[in-house]
Amino acid sequence: MRSPRDFGKPLALGAPVPPLEIPVKPSRVIHFFDPSNAKMAAKLPDIAPQTDILLGNLEDAIPADRKVEAREGLVRIGREVDLGDTPLWTRINSLDSPWFLDDVMRLVGEIGDRLEVVMIPKVEGPWDIHYVDRLLAQLEARHKLRRTLLVHAILETALGVTNVEEICAASPRMQGISFGPADLAASRRMKTTRVGGGHPAYLVRTDPDPNNPNAPRVTAQQDPWHYSIARMVDACAATGCLPFYGPFGDISDPLGCEDQFRAAFLLGCVGAWSLHPSQLEIAKRVFSPPVEEVKFAKRVLEAMPDGRGVLMLDGKMQDDATWKQCRVMVTLAKLLAAKDPQLARAYGL
Ligand code: GLV
Ligand code: MG
DSSP: OOOGGGTTSOSSTTOOOOOSSOOOOOOSEEEEEOTTOHHHHHHHHHHGGGOSEEEEEOSTTSOGGGHHHHHHHHHHHHHHOOOTTOOEEEEOOOTTSTTHHHHHHHHHHHHTTTEEEEEESSOOSHHHHHHHHHHHHHHHHHTTOSSOOEEEEEEOSHHHHHTHHHHHTSOTTEEEEEEOHHHHHHHHTOSOOOSSSOOTTSEEEOOOBTTBTTSOOOEEEOOTTHHHHHHHHHHHHHHTOEEEEOOOOOTTOHHHHHHHHHHHHHHTOOEEEESSHHHHHHHHHHTSOOHHHHHHHHHHHHHSTTSOSOEEETTEEEOHHHHHHHHHHHHHHHHHHTTOHHHHHHHTO
16 A cells, blocks of 8 residues: 555655646657667657657667667767757666666666656556656656656556556556557467557458358458557546557558557547658647547537536537537647647637
């Protein structure tokens, strides 16, 4: 048992006081880059204004013999590259890897005041977050940081999914969770070789026609991720964290990527990862509420200024609950419009 009164106290003497509310900012897309790649680093000032979040990746996709180069590349980028007001995050190596400790020690020591969020892969339970929480507090105190580093967990093991509620509730640092379909598929022994998206063999089929048993039967592809993403969204919403969809690996399939992102958006996710510049635009479009929905939501709010009662609008019943849905839509639209004049015009805000 941990007393709720202690959640607002630092875990090390001299560390900053952790926030009790997670700041909500435009978070439609987390764009991943390889900090060991000098060509990619040179493009960052141009990419920064196009994304909501930039993330220097140290974990999977960075080969073992470039781990140190990637870490040092990120230190240099954090110190020297002007990214405007685009937040800089990192994904460090997992807790059981030989790189985790040096990743944390070096990054917090060198660019701890520059990083906003540290993404921790393969989180399995609250114990992982407790360890990171205390270690970060000690390093914040040692390096006299004035702002608490936030933690973002990747949900990508069967044990992690089993413990997702406890992971979200483990620390006030918990900013959010990203869904990691590739590692999760391996952890569960799913028989797939993909990074996100559906699978044509995961389907349901109508019954045979008794009068014509050999006639073709209609099938519908199912969503293998629905259960876990929905659990993640509930765990995040219940604890004030933000849920994200993670990677979509088939860069040559923008429509499949868009469908996967939209399913996550409709279920409650705030954003997704982009692994390639072409996915940036897809994520921003999908995770910005549709213009017609925002306009309709504004009409509902105007028609029911105090959010109570019941009325009909375009033949659809509106009551306290639809008013709340409309408020979610308009609040997000206003948040995004404040940063994007084109969206502001489209929404009429
Ligand atoms: C992301 O890290 C994944 O494993 O899908
Ligand atoms: Mg992974």
